[in-house]
Amino acid sequence: MVSNTEEIQLNRLENQVDNGGGGAWDYLCLVRKLKVRRSEKVLKHGLSILNDPKKRSSLGPDEWTLYEQVAIAAMDCQCLDVAKDCIKVLQKRFPESKRVGRLEALLLEAKGFWEEAEKVYSSLLEDNPLDQVIHKRRVAMAKAQGNISGAIEWLNKYLEIFMADHDAWRELAETYVSLQMYKQAAFCYEELILSQPTVPLYHLAYADVLYTLGGLENLQTAKKYYASTIDLTGGKNTRALLGICLCSSAIAQLSKGRNKEDKENPELQSLAATALEKEYKQRAPTKLGLLISTLKSLKV
Amino acid sequence: MAEDLVLDTAIRDWVLIPLSVVMVLIGVLRYFVSKLMRSSQTPDVKIVKEGQVIVRARNLRAGANFIPPKSFRSRRVYFSNEENGLLHVPKGQAQNAQAAMFSDPNMAMDMMKKNLSMIIPQTLTFAWVNFFFSGFVAAKIPFPLTQRFRSMLQNGIDLSSVDVSYVSSRSWYFLNLFGLRGLFSLILGEENAMDDTQRMMQMGGFGFDPTKSLSAEKDSLDIVQHEWALPKFEHRAEAVLRKLVS
Numbered sequence: 001m002v003s004n005t006e007e008i009q010l011n012r013l014e015n016q017v018d019n020g021g022g023g024a025w026d027y028l029c030l031v032r033k034l035k036v037r038r039s040e041k042v043l044k045h046g047l048s049i050l051n052d053p054k055k056r057s058s059l060g061p062d063e064w065t066l067y068e069q070v071a072i073a074a075m076d077c078q079c080l081d082v083a084k085d086c087i088k089v090l091q092k093r094f095p096e097s098k099r100v101g102r103l104e105a106l107l108l109e110a111k112g113f114w115e116e117a118e119k120v121y122s123s124l125l126e127d128n129p130l131d132q133v134i135h136k137r138r139v140a141m142a143k144a145q146g147n148i149s150g151a152i153e154w155l156n157k158y159l160e161i162f163m164a165d166h167d168a169w170r171e172l173a174e175t176y177v178s179l180q181m182y183k184q185a186a187f188c189y190e191e192l193i194l195s196q197p198t199v200p201l202y203h204l205a206y207a208d209v210l211y212t213l214g215g216l217e218n219l220q221t222a223k224k225y226y227a228s229t230i231d232l233t234g235g236k237n238t239r240a241l242l243g244i245c246l247c248s249s250a251i252a253q254l255s256k257g258r259n260k261e262d263k264e265n266p267e268l269q270s271l272a273a274t275a276l277e278k279e280y281k282q283r284a285p286t287k288l289g290l291l292i293s294t295l296k297s298l299k300v
Numbered sequence: 301m302a303e304d305l306v307l308d309t310a311i312r313d314w315v316l317i318p319l320s321v322v323m324v325l326i327g328v329l330r331y332f333v334s335k336l337m338r339s340s341q342t343p344d345v346k347i348v349k350e351g352q353v354i355v356r357a358r359n360l361r362a363g364a365n366f367i368p369p370k371s372f373r374s375r376r377v378y379f380s381n382e383e384n385g386l387l388h389v390p391k392g393q394a395q396n397a398q399a400a401m402f403s404d405p406n407m408a409m410d411m412m413k414k415n416l417s418m419i420i421p422q423t424l425t426f427a428w429v430n431f432f433f434s435g436f437v438a439a440k441i442p443f444p445l446t447q448r449f450r451s452m453l454q455n456g457i458d459l460s461s462v463d464v465s466y467v468s469s470r471s472w473y474f475l476n477l478f479g480l481r482g483l484f485s486l487i488l489g490e491e492n493a494m495d496d497t498q499r500m501m502q503m504g505g506f507g508f509d510p511t512k513s514l515s516a517e518k519d520s521l522d523i524v525q526h527e528w529a530l531p532k533f534e535h536r537a538e539a540v541l542r543k544l545v546s
Contacts, residue, residue: 163352
């Protein structure tokens with residue numbers, strides 16, 4: 001996660017570099033450290049350093065890191081020739097390196113030679129079966145080929161070993177949602193909530209999944225998670241507010257014929273509706289009528 | 301009392317300076333030798349997996365109240381059931397772990413390499429210092445010290461009448477051995493400077509048994525009382541919204 005101050009610093013540096021103020025190397029270092037994806041800028045400024053022999057040699061051993069960074073950025077921008085040149089230089093310098101081997105496979109991937117890339121990856125994995133990057137590349141490759149169920153298979157294999165990697169859990173959750181496998185997605189979101197209980201986005205996504213699953217019990221749980229999202233965001237999340245309204249009306253519909261004993265705090269719904277109206281009044285007054293009619297249709 | 305022991309300048313030229321130089325050179329040499337001998341460790345899949353299991357189980361324990369009771373129970377069973385739970389360690393295996401560690405030749409080899417690069421040069425230099433320079437005063441520090449420093453500074457001289465501010469050659473060796481760390485971090489870069497005390501601490505960490513932490517985690521997971529926190533959140537959300545609306 002990129003914190004606020006870091007992003008400000010990054011943008012400031014980017015501005016400075018774009019306007020010819022120098023500090024390109026610092027900018028590239030920061031991009032690398034924060035792992036943000038600004039490939040075009042990296043490519044532009046990185047190449048300007050690499051093409052200048054004086055600047056390049058002043059980097060010392062960091063020169064090779066820069067080659068790697070530029071190569072990856074170039075592949076992201078589909079400048080395959082640039083990437084190829086960078087990788088060639090790196091391979092000349094480190095002939096046996098696995099890190100360079102990874103880059104070569106990445107280049108094959110970028111060209112769309114999936115089978116060759118897969119071959120290189122599996123031979124790299126034989127040397128080091130615990131290379132997380134390669135496992136993740138395999139998932140990405142399956143995804144790029146449109147083989148979503150294959151991606152899920154690879155992800156599950158990866159998570160069997162690295163089961164504390166919450167980014168992978170998140171990826172799996174989103175993939176399951178895209179395939180409408182909501183039960184599995186719910187499990188993944190539970191896992192995410194466990195690893196980071198205070199991130200409201202996970203609560204929200206979990207509630208969404210539960211609401212989509214339907215059924216009285218799930219709806220009630222979904223409502224609780226929407227409530228926790230509201231609590232964690234301080235009521236600023238419109239989606240959660242709407243979720244409360246939707247859940248309440250769905251619950252009311254489902255439990256219409258039954259005894260009303262589990263009808264807990266009806267106040268929450270009306271409060272959420274009022275908060276929504278207030279927010280729409282402030283931000284989008286033209287859409288207010290739409291909202292009011294929607295809310296009216298929800299109140300059964 | 302010998303207040304004014306005059307030290308021969310030859311002692312400075314032939315003992316004090318050579319001793320320091322040799323200690324520095326040996327440190328540098330040892331660094332390069334250990335770099336040569338260091339084998340790139342490929343961690344075992346099982347060990348990595350166990351570490352990850354522990355992290356995940358700990359997460360479950362810490363965040364248990366944030367997931368519905370049903371989900372929590374199914375996870376707990378998944379982790380700690382007696383048949384194939386991830387945290388469950390079969391009885392026989394637990395005892396064998398230590399033995400397996402020692403029978404693994406790679407592990408023993410690594411340990412030996414670490415030891416060799418540490419102990420051999422140390423014994424050799426100590427023997428060398430002892431042989432050539434034992435039993436005389438090599439330097440004088442420019443300020444007085446109390447009697448307690450005698451054992452530190454005058455190792456090898458059993459005279460109580462010599463002033464404490466004189467340093468014996470063997471003590472000079474020890475001072476160099478433990479005090480050159482800052483210099484090494486200057487010469488060899490920050491992370492490369494490993495002084496001997498740190499090395500010894502590492503040795504102590506060896507023999508750590510991962511299965512023990514697995515079963516410890518299992519026990520603490522078993523006693524977790526699940527109390528779903530979410531119903532409370534509804535009331536809190538209400539309070540938040542009320543504040544927002546009003």
